[in-house]
Amino acid sequence: MNKAFAVVVCLYCSLTQAAAPVKLQVSPGQQQPVTLSRLHLNRIVTPFTAPQIRTIDQADIRIEGSVIYLSSQQEEPFVVYITPHDSEAHALSLLVTPLDVPPKEIQLSLSKQWQQKINHNKEVAKRFEEASDYQQVMTEVLSMLVKGQIPEGYELSNIHKPDIQHCQQDGLVFDYSRGQVVQGHYFKVLVGTAKNATEKPLIFHEKNCQGSHTAAVAMWPKNTLHPGQRRELFILLNTPDQESAPVVRPSLLTY
Template sequence: MNKALVVAVCLYCSLTLAAAPVKLQVLPGQQQPVTLSRLHLNRIVTPFSAPQIRTIDQADIRIEGSVIYLSSQQEEPFVVYITPHDNEAHALSLLVTPLDVPPKEIQLSLSKQWQQKINHNKAVAKRFEEASDYQQAITEVLSKLVKGQIPEGYELSVLHQSDVQHCQQDGLIFDFSKGQQVQGHHFSVLVGTARNTTEKPLRFHEKNCQGSHTAAVAMWPNNTLHPGQRRELFILLNTPDYEAAPTVRPSLLTY
């Protein structure tokens, strides 16, 4: 065979292999090393219908359905956490090493044991929440949390700062820097603290922590804070239906 033809065939084979998707099964609590292109757009196919991504790297990130498109010109390795939209307790951890290679497609899947655990916990939380009416369910969830208990099927995770609820009231400092998120099926609860920075007692008003998905706000054991006093703050949110939400806002000028 012609030597030039052999070289061309081998080059074609190497490019074909480089372009083939890389399939990875990710285990809970383990960081999966991956290599991505430093100069091109990479495609990460996740097992989540509406994934969220967290990274300190200054990467260009776009999410389309279950797929994440990522590009970065950074030369040093960085960590990426990928979570489902409705449960921060489960995160796929990737240690990304950027290289001068062709664009990559990474196809991620969960281990069978991990998927079974997620499905089981969601089902248990759903039964717990639907065992009573809406208001009673909210009361029972908050009642367990203020006692230091986790409601059935719920999962505790660290609160990411991008999910922090904005609260504002004169004289009070709200702190979610070491906050918690407790995730169920229909509800998610954010836990932070409030501190009285004045020299007189203050009464916290729940309306100062309202958001688009806020269903209830509670301070334990009561809403009055004495000078310098700090109390835990619980903000219960309705879990939004991300799959039903439109991904594109139509322009009013098209009507």
């Protein structure tokens, strides 16, 4: 074989290998190191129907169906968290190292152990929610949470900005900096606090926390707040059916 031709063949082989998708099996709670292109668009295929992504990096991020397109000119490593659209309980953590390499495709899959755990918890929560009528289940869920209990199959995690329910009432300061998300099957509860920032007593009105998926709002232990007083705020949301989440076809003219 001609030596020059052999070099070209080897170069072609290396480029082909570099362009091949990288398949990774990941588990929530375990950080997975990955390398991505620093100057090109990367493609991350997730195991979630409509993933959400969070990172402090100033990255260009686009989500199309279950796929995340990510590019960043940052030189230092950064962390990316990927979660299902309907739950914050399970986050896939990627430690991204940007390098001057060709664009990459990363295909993520959940470990069998974690997939079974997620499916089991969702089924338990579903059975719990279907055991009573709609109003009774909401009352029971909120009643358990104010007592510090977690309903069957529900999972507790920290709240993230996209989940924050915007409440507005003069004199009250709503705080989710240490907020919680309690995720079931049909329901998700956001827990934050409200503080009376005035010098007179105030009565909280639930209607000031209404949203498109809001099913119930409760303040514990009372709706009356004295000056400087804080109370826990519980906002129960209907969870959109994951199976009905829209899958978007990427435009051929986008990239």
